Amino acid sequence: MKSDRGFSLIEIMVATAIVAIAAAFAVPNIVGWRTKQSFLSAASDVHEAVKTARSAAIKENRQVVIQFDTANRRFTVFSDVDKDGSQDSGERTILSRTYRNDIVLNTGSLPSNCLTFDSRGLVTHPGTGIVLSHARFGSRTINITVTGNSRVQ
Numbered sequence: 001m002k003s004d005r006g007f008s009l010i011e012i013m014v015a016t017a018i019v020a021i022a023a024a025f026a027v028p029n030i031v032g033w034r035t036k037q038s039f040l041s042a043a044s045d046v047h048e049a050v051k052t053a054r055s056a057a058i059k060e061n062r063q064v065v066i067q068f069d070t071a072n073r074r075f076t077v078f079s080d081v082d083k084d085g086s087q088d089s090g091e092r093t094i095l096s097r098t099y100r101n102d103i104v105l106n107t108g109s110l111p112s113n114c115l116t117f118d119s120r121g122l123v124t125h126p127g128t129g130i131v132l133s134h135a136r137f138g139s140r141t142i143n144i145t146v147t148g149n150s151r152v153q
Helices: 009-060
Strands: 064-069 074-079 093-098 103-106 114-117 129-134 138-144 150-152
Touching: 009 064, 009 074, 009 093, 009 103, 009 114, 009 129, 009 138, 009 150
Parallel strands: none
Antiparallel strands: 064 074, 064 114, 074 093, 103 129, 129 138, 138 150
16 A cells, blocks of 8 residues: 655645745734834943943043934044044044934934043033934933933933
């Protein structure tokens, strides 16, 4: 007696159709999840940059600046040796990040879009709220106190 092994063409086509339907439901959710995680990660990056800048200012006993470039959706943390608030040649970059085009960065009332920490880790313009927003996921605000501590809201 001969036994037929394997799958028929109909069985393979039905299994492929089921996988395709499941993928059609899963892919939009995965794309939306990645976009949301990217936005939440951007807010976390700014929060970490504030902590890193404060720590570097205390450790190096010098002024450290976070310079925000809102037009290009990026920020740079650097050691400001000459205390002029802008990064010159020879001033070390500590951290730098760039964000996706769908994330909007707003520094509010920060003068020259710079957040400055003195050698004791104190902020020159406390109470500043740095806002990251996304059309679909709302906004996150990073508030900074005079002592250089920050909180994401």
